[in-house]
Amino acid sequence: MTEIKKQITRFKKKFNFNSKKEVIDFLVRTFFLLSTILSASFIVIIIIFIAQKGVIPFVTDNDGIGRVNLWKFLTGLDWLKGTAFKSNLYGVGFIIINTLYISFFALLISMPIGVLTALFIAKIAPKKIAEFLRTVVELLAAVPSIVYGLFGSGLILTLVYNLAKIFGVQSKGGNSVLAVILVLALMILPTITALSEVAIRSVNKDIEHGSLALGATRTQTNFKVVLSSAKSGIFSAAILGLGRALGEATAVSLVAGNARSGPSLAFFEITSTLTSTMLQGLKETIGIDYDIRFSVGLVLMVVILFSNLTLNFIKKKVGNVDVK
């Protein structure tokens, strides 16, 4: 017993603890640190794993097929298009452009709709209706992407197909840039709405009252003061929405049509994104054709990183207000 007590005293002295409280405090803090390290290490492990696989096509001769040229891979405008299978058939340049192009338009559609919906829920709707709508938005955000994909291939494809017919364009059954944009816009809408709503709701009431007391109408207050105060939160919503748009695979694959060359800029053309390219035939292939998908994954991560950095930069530039 005395031995244990001595140990404890020694331990306390060593770490400069003066009381039992401090020991517990230290242990709890250590526990927090450990859980943070655990969750943070996953992202590191994932990146290392993907990178390990992803660099194989560029550093080995891929069982005699030959090394893939990194520059050609990044700038290439064809994916597996050729008469014979070779290592120089892989190019993702056009796919990067497709992905950014599609995500941009998806964001362009859902941002205004999402923000206005959020404004309505947070500021205009009566309490009960707001409560109801909030639940609806949360449910929509929880709908699995495959369901959006099915909805897209069932309804949106037909819609786009018929629309294309009106314009006199042949649209491959509706599989097209437009279909992907619409599906993605639908998918990121709840994310953007929910996050913007929180941002708008947390705008200090004092600021709103200040505006109303100056004789501004409700609408003027909402648009000029509330929205501009929630700007940085709304930007965060856009960043998360864009992340989801860039990274969505399942639903996109169902309506994209998987173009093998591009970029596809016309709305009724078939297209492909980094995610749909990775997903296509993943389970049916081996060797370089398998490993290269990890390289595409790496490219996707870099694309997401850079678009996030860009949006964060813009956010700092325009949303540079600290709202109390």
Added chain:
Amino acid sequence: MNNVFNIKNLDLFYDDFQALKNIDLDVEKNKVTALIGPSGCGKSTFIRCLNRMNDLIPSCKIEGNIQYHKEDIYDDNYDVIGLRTDVGMVFQSPNPFPMSIYDNVAYGPRCAGNKNKDKLDKIVENSLKKAALYDEVKDRMNDSAMGLSGGQQQRLCIARAIAMEPEVILMDEPTSALDPIATLKIEELINDLKENYTIVIVTHSMQQAARISDKTAFFLMGELIEVDETDKIFTQPSNQKTEDYITGRFG
């Protein structure tokens, strides 16, 4: 007597709780009227009736009569927007909008439809001068107002109210979030402003009421106990409760 506001038999309820009981009060033109009383006595609630800011609280119900220039402001057809441009308000803690200093002051006139750049420039400059802030900010009009100190922010809020050329300025404990020096500046400002504006000010500090006001109204538990010339209230109040309060026996 030149009264701006005539308040008769004003009762105010939050659901079942009666926050104001049978208030009769007249607000004189170009005078500073101070409302004093312990926390929760209804003075802030009362001041918010005068520009109908209580409309924003759904559970709030008002009975009685508040006349602004002989017109009932709680009449269904009364123009609330117009009332709020004539009766400005400064809040307890400074609440500048997260925009530039210039835009903060120009906000009200812009909302009222004033788009002329030269006119707005003039309004902003004059308002900031009247609020004794112009010299401190004239070189950084396009900086964010959030970068100003608390006292400067509050003077900006006063400038913002002045920009609407109101007749009355309501102040709801405008110095309670400020340090003594900033408080002093605001008090000096109020002294200057009363030449052109009618001011109704809620204050926690009896000394402040004594320093700056012409008339003082003492509220207690939702009732208006006494209203009179400030000098009289602080020297020989006619009600025992008032005397107890100003001599610090409670509150």
